[in-house]
Amino acid sequence: MGRVFVAGFGLHGEPGILSMIDPRRSPGETAVVATELPTYPFSPAFDGERFWTANSAGSVSQVFPSVGTPWPVTTVASGFQVPSGIVFDGRSVWVSDAGNCTVVEIDPRGAVRQTVSVGSRGGASLPLTFDGSHIFVANPLEGLHVMRASDGRTVARLDDVAHGSPCAVAFDGERILILGQGDPLCAIPPSLTLLRASDLSLLGVHSLPDLFPLAAASDGLDFWITVETAEGSAVVRL
Numbered sequence: 681m682g683r684v685f686v687a688g689f690g691l692h693g694e695p696g697i698l699s700m701i702d703p704r705r706s707p708g709e710t711a712v713v714a715t716e717l718p719t720y721p722f723s724p725a726f727d728g729e730r731f732w733t734a735n736s737a738g739s740v741s742q743v744f745p746s747v748g749t750p751w752p753v754t755t756v757a758s759g760f761q762v763p764s765g766i767v768f769d770g771r772s773v774w775v776s777d778a779g780n781c782t783v784v785e786i787d788p789r790g791a792v793r794q795t796v797s798v799g800s801r802g803g804a805s806l807p808l809t810f811d812g813s814h815i816f817v818a819n820p821l822e823g824l825h826v827m828r829a830s831d832g833r834t835v836a837r838l839d840d841v842a843h844g845s846p847c848a849v850a851f852d853g854e855r856i857l858i859l860g861q862g863d864p865l866c867a868i869p870p871s872l873t874l875l876r877a878s879d880l881s882l883l884g885v886h887s888l889p890d891l892f893p894l895a896a897a898s899d900g901l902d903f904w905i906t907v908e909t910a911e912g913s914a915v916v917r918l
Contacts (some may be wrong), residue, residue: 684897684904686710686915687721687733696721698731698743698751701915703899714743715750723807723895727768727788734763734775736805740790756790767807767815769829774815776806783808783817785832796832798825807895811851811877818846824858826880836880843868850876850896850903857903859893872918891916 684701696717707748721733731743734907739757752875761779783801785793817825826836842860856875892908
């Protein structure tokens with residue numbers, strides 16, 4: 681629909697929300713379209729009919745667009761530990777699970793098709809993106825994993841991107857954007873890295889000293905990142 685969707689955490693045990701941004705309107709205008717998500721929803725994905733959210737409390741939700749708001753929500757809680765990322769590849773939905781450091785392929789009903797390991801150290805959020813052929817998994821503890829969507833096989837692992845600690849990843853049709861949260865104890869600022877998607881060659885690295893990045897996405901034209909600043913949370917278009 682040409683719009684950007686952001687999942688928001690509920691505070692103090694309150695339900696999570698799904699908000700909608702229309703880039704054609706004034707900056708800062710948002711509309712809440714779903715209000716009954718579990719408390720901690722992450723990074724919504726769209727499969728052409730419905731939105732999916734990975735909820736870190738241990739579930740996956742489906743949000744069905746409708747004429748009126750709030751939009752209906754259905755949640756599946758079986759088979760997940762700590763979901764933290766979700767993408768759609770045109771056939772299946774892929775959910776990363778920070779609890780056991782895996783990526784799970786599920787069908788449109790939520791049934792598991794396969795489970796793929798993406799490291800040995802669980803606990804950190806595992807954001808995902810899809811470039812048309814591959815699933816990119818940002819593992820802050822073990823680098824960037826590149827999986828083939830057709831069979832789930834890992835075809836590349838980049839241990840040094842974002843100083844080895846990528847916290848978010850997005851694809852705009854030609855480039856892969858990787859965010860790194862940095863390490864203040866080692867004087868490493870948050871960073872933004874761009875790779876060419878076709879061969880994973882480095883295009884550039886930029887420091888983000890005044891921002892604490894959390895998540896990234898693309899609408900096909902621009903990258904969007906969610907950040908924490910001294911003034912609070914914000915969504916930034918690059």
